[in-house]
Amino acid sequence: MNDMKEEKVQIGEFEELVLLVTAILHEDAYGVRVMDEIGAQTGRKVNISGVHTALDRLEKKGYLSSYMGGATAERGGRSKRYFKVTNLGVQVLEINRRVRNTLYDQIPKVLLETR
Structure with a gap:
């Protein structure tokens, strides 16, 4: 595993929240x-376009990967795009x-x- 330097990490608060929730949901x-899990965990209302934008940015940065799930009748034959933390x-x-934690401890x- 290639170690990242702390000063190289460029992630905003909302992106971090999306990344954390993606990790929590793991395979789902x-x-x-x-979006629903962010609301359940934080009480914060977020819109789907904001979530999709963050997911796309995180994938471009290499923090997430995505794959298409199978199409289902309940989704009108459309597939879901699933995300995994890299x-x-x-x-x-x-x-x-x-x-x-270092800051909090101070x-x-x-x-x-x-x-």
Whole structure:
């Protein structure tokens, strides 16, 4: 596995959320399912076009790969496009988690205890 440098990671907050949810859904990650899971996990309303845009950007960056599932009658003969997190995408998630944890650990305890 090729190690990424933390300064090379270019991912926005929403893209990170989409990447995390895609990882959670693992083999069942497609646009509408990702959108629904973001809502269920965060209470945040997102639209499908925003999710598709993020999925496409993440795939172009190499953090996701996609494949077409089989067509079904319930979808009018259309297939679903499924997404999988790549090894590079896992590295990005690990780097972002490490950076956030490092920052969080530097917050003075007194500040966290007053809440």
